[in-house]
Amino acid sequence: MCELLGMSANVPTDICFSFTGLMQRGGGTGPHRDGWGIAFYEGKGVRTFHDPAASVNSEVARLIQSHPIKSHIVISHIRQANVGGVCLVNTHPFQRELWGRHWTYAHNGQLTAEIFDWPLGDYIPVGTTDSERAFCWLLGEIRREFPKAPTLAEEQERLSLFIQERCDRLRSLGVFNMMLSDADRLYVYCTTKLQWITRRAPFGEAVLQDVEVKVDFGSETTPDDVVTVIATEPLTTNETWHPLKPGEFIVFRLGEIEHLSEENPPLPVS
Amino acid sequence: MCELLGMSANVPTDICFSFTGLMQRGGGTGPHRDGWGIAFYEGKGVRTFHDPAASVNSEVARLIQSHPIKSHIVISHIRQANVGGVCLVNTHPFQRELWGRHWTYAHNGQLTAEIFDWPLGDYIPVGTTDSERAFCWLLGEIRREFPKAPTLAEEQERLSLFIQERCDRLRSLGVFNMMLSDADRLYVYCTTKLQWITRRAPFGEAVLQDVEVKVDFGSETTPDDVVTVIATEPLTTNETWHPLKPGEFIVFRLGEIEHLSEENPPLPVS
Numbered sequence: 070m071c072e073l074l075g076m077s078a079n080v081p082t083d084i085c086f087s088f089t090g091l092m093q094r095g096g097g098t099g100p101h102r103d104g105w106g107i108a109f110y111e112g113k114g115v116r117t118f119h120d121p122a123a124s125v126n127s128e129v130a131r132l133i134q135s136h137p138i139k140s141h142i143v144i145s146h147i148r149q150a151n152v153g154g155v156c157l158v159n160t161h162p163f164q165r166e167l168w169g170r171h172w173t174y175a176h177n178g179q180l181t182a183e184i185f186d187w188p189l190g191d192y193i194p195v196g197t198t199d200s201e202r203a204f205c206w207l208l209g210e211i212r213r214e215f216p217k218a219p220t221l222a223e224e225q226e227r228l229s230l231f232i233q234e235r236c237d238r239l240r241s242l243g244v245f246n247m248m249l250s251d252a253d254r255l256y257v258y259c260t261t262k263l264q265w266i267t268r269r270a271p272f273g274e275a276v277l278q279d280v281e282v283k284v285d286f287g288s289e290t291t292p293d294d295v296v297t298v299i300a301t302e303p304l305t306t307n308e309t310w311h312p313l314k315p316g317e318f319i320v321f322r323l324g325e326i327e328h329l330s331e332e333n334p335p336l337p338v339s
Numbered sequence: 340m341c342e343l344l345g346m347s348a349n350v351p352t353d354i355c356f357s358f359t360g361l362m363q364r365g366g367g368t369g370p371h372r373d374g375w376g377i378a379f380y381e382g383k384g385v386r387t388f389h390d391p392a393a394s395v396n397s398e399v400a401r402l403i404q405s406h407p408i409k410s411h412i413v414i415s416h417i418r419q420a421n422v423g424g425v426c427l428v429n430t431h432p433f434q435r436e437l438w439g440r441h442w443t444y445a446h447n448g449q450l451t452a453e454i455f456d457w458p459l460g461d462y463i464p465v466g467t468t469d470s471e472r473a474f475c476w477l478l479g480e481i482r483r484e485f486p487k488a489p490t491l492a493e494e495q496e497r498l499s500l501f502i503q504e505r506c507d508r509l510r511s512l513g514v515f516n517m518m519l520s521d522a523d524r525l526y527v528y529c530t531t532k533l534q535w536i537t538r539r540a541p542f543g544e545a546v547l548q549d550v551e552v553k554v555d556f557g558s559e560t561t562p563d564d565v566v567t568v569i570a571t572e573p574l575t576t577n578e579t580w581h582p583l584k585p586g587e588f589i590v591f592r593l594g595e596i597e598h599l600s601e602e603n604p605p606l607p608v609s
Contacts, residue, residue: 111391113465114427119386128406136398157384165436169463191461193439195383 071161071177072101073263074145075248075299077255077321081111081139082296086275086284088145089134090304093279095124095147104160105130107145108173109138113252115171119160141323142255144248146175153198162248163201165192165208168218170251172208176200177301178244178260203239207249210235229328232256233318240316246301255321257299259313265299266310267324275305295324341431341447342371343533344415345518345569347525347591351381351409352566356545356554358415359404360574363549365394365417374430375400377415378443379408383522385441389430411593412525414518416445423468432518433471435462435478438488440521442478446470447571448514448530473509477519480505499598502526503588510586518569525591527569529583535569536580537594545575565594 074091076084088107096102105124108117116138124130124147146161153159161175180199187202190209194201211232219225232249236258239245246263249256257263268275270293272286290296299321303310313319320328344361346354358377366372375394378387386408394400394417416431423429431445450469457472460479464471481502489495502519506528509515516533519526527533538545540563542556560566569591573580583589590598 111427114389114391114430116389116427117387119384121381121384128402132398132402157381157386160384164434166462166465169465171465192436195436195439195441 071146071148072099072301073175073177073246073248073299074143074301074304075255075257076140076143076296077324078141078294078296079323079325080291080294081141082294083137083139084143084145085134085137086277086282087298087300087304089282090277090279091145091147091300092124092127092130092134095127095130097125098279099147101147101149103148103150103155104157105145105147106160106162106175107133107143108162108164109140110142110173110250110252111140113170115164115173115252117162117164117173119157121155121157121160142250142252144173144175144250144255146177151179153196156196158196159198159201161200163204165205167208167212167251170218170253172249172251174204174207174247174249176203177246177262180239180242180245184239184242203245207232207235207239226328229256229320233258233330236318237316248299253322254327255299257313257319257321259317260315262301263299263313264301264303264310265297265313265319266303266308267295267297269295274307276307278304278306297321297324341416341418342369342571343445343447343516343518343569344413344571344574345525345527346410346413346566347594348411348564348566349593349595350561350564351411352564353407353409354413354415355404355407356547356552357568357570357574359552360547360549361415361417361570362394362397362400362404365397365400367395368549369417371417371419373418373420373425374427375415375417376430376432376445377403377413378432378434379410380412380520380522381410383440385434385443385522387432387434387443389427391425391427391430412520412522414443414445414520414525416447421449423466426466428466429468429471431470433474435475437478437482437521440488440523442519442521444474444477444517444519446473447516447532450509450512450515454509454512473515477502477505477509496598499526499590503528503600506588507586516571523592524597525569527583527589527591529587530585532571533569533583534571534573534580535567535583535589536573536578537565537567539565544577546577548574548576567591567594
């Protein structure tokens, strides 16, 4: 299994604090030694760092921890390999272009080998993981159903429902905790383990679980900032994180929930 | 205009020495302050670093300079913007997937606005540069002509000739110095400025042009290593670099020349 970390914010925000917690689990407090990666969206652009080494030992991870990159969407993944060897080509997040947008995806879980029989569309895996195979299948399905990008709100809602339905199918093959983004929205699907928290004014102090670090968000934010963080396990000890239910699907945009799977009503905001 | 740096090697090799020279030109000894990027292939995998800031001031560039990443193909680019704003989405190298391979591309030069009228295939630009537009056009053309990856040597030769012919068309729109790779080969096309050097045993000492650094390759290599470096301008002062002619196209594989455009015979090896 692996660990996921995502962020959706209404202002460019750095993820140094949460990433500092996550990287400890990459061979430190957690067993996820088989590589890590992170993607930062800046407008429609995205920059990605991949390292097949354990994050707790990674020079690149140390740089990201100490060198704030402001972003409105982040997807990060630390890997404990099951299907597919430990190498750069199998290191999440994975990316492809659709409609002139960079799509980024990371997966935690394991799917049965049946995924390798599902017919692909226009995207072909480069590596050997079930995760990248599922991504190529999913994006191929989206491209087939939506040859052009949704422009109207109702088209976007139809796209969200379509992604949700395809994630339900993937979940039928095993554990499928997933984050997906097109530079505008962060799509999150849960089979077993994902939790989220939205931070907004009045901001308080947060204390990391995996390493002795705390931050006072009040001194780093403005009153209008809205920042949602999603992670496999809560990263802080003094805040209330909201667990997603099995089969729950949430679309975040600018830090807020835009779409939520119907059978799972919103959890109360603390 | 911009500067390009490429490498093709028969063993995983770090590019720290050449990159140290190149990065000085990104706001130091050269005017290319508008971002930089580098892609390292490791097997079929590729990791890319992009930074919209000047390389001479970049923390990420310093990391790459000091933290050797062993690779058999590298493509790097430092940018002085002409078409398209200075932002992450316009920062080279650009990437797309074709046939389950990551294709990476960087361009130095400028094309007329006519490039924006050329019909695209399956790849759509995310940013606003002439460079990315030309890449999407080129890769769309390859995909249309070769729906499947070449497997035989003669198919590969046909692909090389096809890329060369499409580059000739792009050159009709302006300056088109380009590097392109599919993880196996490094395709290089010259309109105005590109030079290459192949280093092999007996290895000697090399002295950088842009900063006081020298390296003794003899102490860092084995006798079988073959490493070709291609750059906009020679990076060293004490070696003989071979200029490409206008319209010259070379395909490098494992450090050696695999294909060379016919009208431009190979230059003598020093």
